[in-house]
Amino acid sequence: xxxxxxxxIIGSLLLLGLFKFPLWNIMLGAPQxxxxxxxxxxxxxxxxVQEFDIQNIDGLNHYIGMKTIPEPADMWEFxxxxxxxxxxxxxxxxxxxxxxxxxxxxxxxxxxxxLMSVLGIMGMYDFNSWxxxxxxxxxxxxxxxxxxxxxxxxxxxxxxxxxxxMLNFDVDSWPATGAYMMFVGMMLTxxxxxxxxxxxxxxxxxxxxxxxxx
Amino acid sequence: xxxxINILVSLIMVAGLVSCNGGDKKGNxxxxxxxxNAAEKVYVAPGEHDEFYAFISGGFSGQLSVYGxxxxxxxxxxxVFSQDAEKAWGYNEETKPMLETSFGFVPWDDxxxxxxxxxxxxxxxxxxxxxxNNTPRIARVxxxxxxxxxxxxxxxxAGNHSSSFITENTEYVVAGTRFSxxxxxRDLPIKDYKGNFKGALSFISVDPETGRMAIKFQLMxxxxxxxxxxxxxxxxxxxxxxxxxxxxxxxxxxxxNASQNDKDFIAAVNWKKIEEYVNNGGxxxxxxxxAHNVYSDETHTATSTMMNEVLTVNPLDVPGAVYxxxxxxxxxxxxxxPTGEYIVGNxxxxxxxxxxxxxxxxxAIENKKFDGEAYGIPILKFEDVLAGTVKQPGLGPLHTxxxxxxxxxxxxxxxxxxxxxxVGTWEVVDRQPAYYSVGHGMIPxxxxxxxxxxxxxxxxxxxxxxxxxxxxxxxxxxxxxNISGDKMELLLDFPTIGEPHYAAGIPAEIVAKNSKxxxxxxxxxxxxxxxxxxxxxxxxxxxEVHIYMTMIRSHFNPDNIxxxxxxxxxxxxxxxxxxxxxxxxxxxxxxxxxxxxxxMPGQTETFVWEPKQPGVWPFYCTDFCSALHQEMQGYVRVxxxxxxxxxxxxxxxx
Numbered sequence: 001x002x003x004x005x006x007x008x009i010i011g012s013l014l015l016l017g018l019f020k021f022p023l024w025n026i027m028l029g030a031p032q033x034x035x036x037x038x039x040x041x042x043x044x045x046x047x048x049v050q051e052f053d054i055q056n057i058d059g060l061n062h063y064i065g066m067k068t069i070p071e072p073a074d075m076w077e078f079x080x081x082x083x084x085x086x087x088x089x090x091x092x093x094x095x096x097x098x099x100x101x102x103x104x105x106x107x108x109x110x111x112x113x114x115l116m117s118v119l120g121i122m123g124m125y126d127f128n129s130w131x132x133x134x135x136x137x138x139x140x141x142x143x144x145x146x147x148x149x150x151x152x153x154x155x156x157x158x159x160x161x162x163x164x165x166m167l168n169f170d171v172d173s174w175p176a177t178g179a180y181m182m183f184v185g186m187m188l189t190x191x192x193x194x195x196x197x198x199x200x201x202x203x204x205x206x207x208x209x210x211x212x213x214x
Numbered sequence: 215x216x217x218x219i220n221i222l223v224s225l226i227m228v229a230g231l232v233s234c235n236g237g238d239k240k241g242n243x244x245x246x247x248x249x250x251n252a253a254e255k256v257y258v259a260p261g262e263h264d265e266f267y268a269f270i271s272g273g274f275s276g277q278l279s280v281y282g283x284x285x286x287x288x289x290x291x292x293x294v295f296s297q298d299a300e301k302a303w304g305y306n307e308e309t310k311p312m313l314e315t316s317f318g319f320v321p322w323d324d325x326x327x328x329x330x331x332x333x334x335x336x337x338x339x340x341x342x343x344x345x346x347n348n349t350p351r352i353a354r355v356x357x358x359x360x361x362x363x364x365x366x367x368x369x370x371x372a373g374n375h376s377s378s379f380i381t382e383n384t385e386y387v388v389a390g391t392r393f394s395x396x397x398x399x400r401d402l403p404i405k406d407y408k409g410n411f412k413g414a415l416s417f418i419s420v421d422p423e424t425g426r427m428a429i430k431f432q433l434m435x436x437x438x439x440x441x442x443x444x445x446x447x448x449x450x451x452x453x454x455x456x457x458x459x460x461x462x463x464x465x466x467x468x469x470x471n472a473s474q475n476d477k478d479f480i481a482a483v484n485w486k487k488i489e490e491y492v493n494n495g496g497x498x499x500x501x502x503x504x505a506h507n508v509y510s511d512e513t514h515t516a517t518s519t520m521m522n523e524v525l526t527v528n529p530l531d532v533p534g535a536v537y538x539x540x541x542x543x544x545x546x547x548x549x550x551x552p553t554g555e556y557i558v559g560n561x562x563x564x565x566x567x568x569x570x571x572x573x574x575x576x577x578a579i580e581n582k583k584f585d586g587e588a589y590g591i592p593i594l595k596f597e598d599v600l601a602g603t604v605k606q607p608g609l610g611p612l613h614t615x616x617x618x619x620x621x622x623x624x625x626x627x628x629x630x631x632x633x634x635x636x637v638g639t640w641e642v643v644d645r646q647p648a649y650y651s652v653g654h655g656m657i658p659x660x661x662x663x664x665x666x667x668x669x670x671x672x673x674x675x676x677x678x679x680x681x682x683x684x685x686x687x688x689x690x691x692x693x694x695x696n697i698s699g700d701k702m703e704l705l706l707d708f709p710t711i712g713e714p715h716y717a718a719g720i721p722a723e724i725v726a727k728n729s730k731x732x733x734x735x736x737x738x739x740x741x742x743x744x745x746x747x748x749x750x751x752x753x754x755x756x757x758e759v760h761i762y763m764t765m766i767r768s769h770f771n772p773d774n775i776x777x778x779x780x781x782x783x784x785x786x787x788x789x790x791x792x793x794x795x796x797x798x799x800x801x802x803x804x805x806x807x808x809x810x811x812x813x814m815p816g817q818t819e820t821f822v823w824e825p826k827q828p829g830v831w832p833f834y835c836t837d838f839c840s841a842l843h844q845e846m847q848g849y850v851r852v853x854x855x856x857x858x859x860x861x862x863x864x865x866x867x868x
Contacts, residue, residue, distance in 0.1 A: 052793035059767060143842065
């Protein structure tokens with residue numbers, strides 16, 4: 001299971017990209033912003049695409065009563081996410097090493113993938129509920145209080161993924177480099193599982209052949 | 215009597231030419247731009263950018279305007295020598311020092327010749343230099359902010375006209391005097407002009423990093439009028455050429471008395487030689503009062519320093535540094551071709567254009583082919599320096615620019631046309647009328663080693679019927695010609711500010727990428743800046759009240775101020791907290807005896823208000839900044855001088 005172990009190690013190490021590259025990116029373009037404002041969402045916090053983007057998004061959001069974009073200290077996610085990713089990378093590497101030396105079964109690789117997927121879905125759910133809260137928990141003294149055609153107060157949740165027109169803004173929300181690296185990494189752990197399975201079967205055949213000849 | 219006849223003859227000639235042109239003009243007019251595809255060639259679609267910047271001086275407006283070519287659209291008027299209430303230039307506390315001179319605060323000037331900084335003789339697009347004619351000054355405009363960064367006064371000079379031309383590595387910006395004057399200035403009968411007046415040619419060094427100017431030396435020349443100048447290029451780098459008129463040294467009715475000599479001079483100055491002389495301790499320091507004003511983008515504030523002496527050089531003390539090249543009939547423009555070989559003297563009263571050869575000049579100097587001297591300065595023999603003559607190209611040649619493809623374009627004031635001729639063969643190859651009486655012409659980079667020979671801009675002195683009339687004072691105007699083909703083609707008339715005297719053009723791509731979007735608040739070092747909102751406050755120092763105010767969409771902090779008294783001098787120090795591109799805010803106070811402020815993101819500016827009566831007086835944002843611009847306002851309560859109203863300020867408190 002040498003090959004599978006190496007693939008597993010590489011796959012889980014790719015998650016380290018999340019510490020360097022943004023997980024998600026939201027861009028806000030408008031007639032007055034031909035050069036759109038943007039935020040990059042990292043597992044450790046939110047940064048502006050350009051130096052003053054966060055300040056300017058907050059400046060615009062104050063008209064509709066949105067809270068300012070949170071600092072890392074304001075959200076538990078920005079402490080917990082890096083720890084979870086760090087731990088998952090460590091576990092992945094350890095399983096990979098053990099697999100390499102034939103100490104654990106290839107099934108552990110699939111196990112890691114399933115656990116990571118569950119965590120990922122939980123993360124997405126949490127992110128979406130934060131977006132929903134951020135877009136709808138508005139200051140009652142907001143300068144502009146807009147209503148939907150049906151008379152309900154307008155809220156401003158950016159899309160979790162995809163494009164949406166919000167007032168004068170074109171909002172684009174898409175995964176970014178970190179997310180793609182994580183995706184590739186997770187796919188590699190599946191590959192590791194499949195390769196491991198093949199290697200195991202080959203090994204099994206060899207052993208049974210050996211048994212027969214002796 | 216003979217003079218009168220001469221004048222009459224030339225008037226008849228002028229009349230003849232104008233009427234000849236008349237037919238031509240009508241033909242052109244009836245066809246208009248639609249007969250050709252001229253409209254297409256100047257059309258820059260909405261949202262698209264022009265190919266070139268043109269920095270066109272505002273003449274008697276004292277400013278420098280920024281246009282796009284080929285569209286002829288006006289982008290900005292950069293205030294330089296004149297107060298500009300729109301931008302608070304010369305009105306706010308920060309920029310008042312920029313207009314200080316040895317004569318005190320001078321709120322106006324006559325701006326003439328912009329020139330763009332160069333490296334190796336090619337435009338580098340870092341700064342534009344421009345001269346103030348009337349109270350001699352040179353300004354440097356920074357092309358990252360498109361704002362005037364520095365103004366230096368030129369002492370011992372008057373009518374600072376043969377300025378502000380720069381050497382090919384921006385070593386010097388050169389300023390020559392049009393009027394010779396007594397140096398030092400003193401009480402003298404005017405008729406004692408001859409022999410007693412001097413003409414100062416100033417070489418102002420430019421720091422290669424900061425652009426900071428300093429007068430390196432002033433060359434004290436005979437009392438002629440130094441009209442225009444240009445540096446040598448390439449092979450003639452190290453020399454500077456100045457046209458002169460009034461070598462007669464007349465002091466009255468110059469139109470006649472300064473037009474008597476058959477030839478005046480082009481003064482050739484070997485500045486490298488003089489620089490060496492000065493670096494070795496040569497020259498004489500003389501007392502001279504002049505202001506040196508510098509604006510800082512860090513403190514957003516200008517300082518004015520009064521200088522006390524200047525280094526002068528007597529040309530006779532540096533043998534071989536200065537020669538005179540005889541040039542027919544009061545030459546105006548003095549233009550050097552991109553190779554540096556040819557020096558064109560545009561003899562404005564001559565029917566021909568005289569071109570001197572730099573190589574021949576060096577040879578004449580070496581072989582001492584002199585034709586006498588003037589005040590000890592050798593005069594070279596005309597025939598020995600002459601490269602050629604452009605015969606009968608038109609009437610009243612003023613200026614020549616080059617396209618880098620071996621052609622020269624000369625403007626003719628009297629016959630009102632632009633004439634294209636070949637450098638070297640001196641043959642006229644094309645001519646196009648100008649509407650009317652063109653002064654300078656400009657090709658982007660057309661006075662450098664690397665011209666961009668696609669467009670020619672003629673800057674006209676007379677407009678008459680070219681636009682809808684606007685009373686006795688009609689618009690000033692420039693015209694754009696396409697010069698990319700064999701024949702010139704008139705593409706566009708466009709109005710300009712003030713008198714479009716001269717211009718400097720540059721490909722937009724060299725400049726646009728360096729243009730600043732905002733000033734970083736974190737780098738604001740203004741002594742009265744309010745960097746954090748928590749520091750917004752009001753302080754009283756006797757009669758002076760200092761308001762430390764911030765502004766951001768869409769409020770001022772503080773916006774309610776009480777405790778101001780009649781007789782106070784109230785300083786509004788206002789900091790724009792925006793850090794977003796193109797979000798300036800303005801502010802003004804009812805009854806303020808000064809202009810508004812227009813404050814860019816990250817910048818601090820100050821205006822003074824002296825309340826005259828008790829009451830509650832509003833102020834508001836003067837630049838439509840946001841959807842809640844109308845809400846961006848505040849009140850100041852003014853109490854009688856004797857009252858005990860407590861000083862307090864607030865924002866958002868009921």
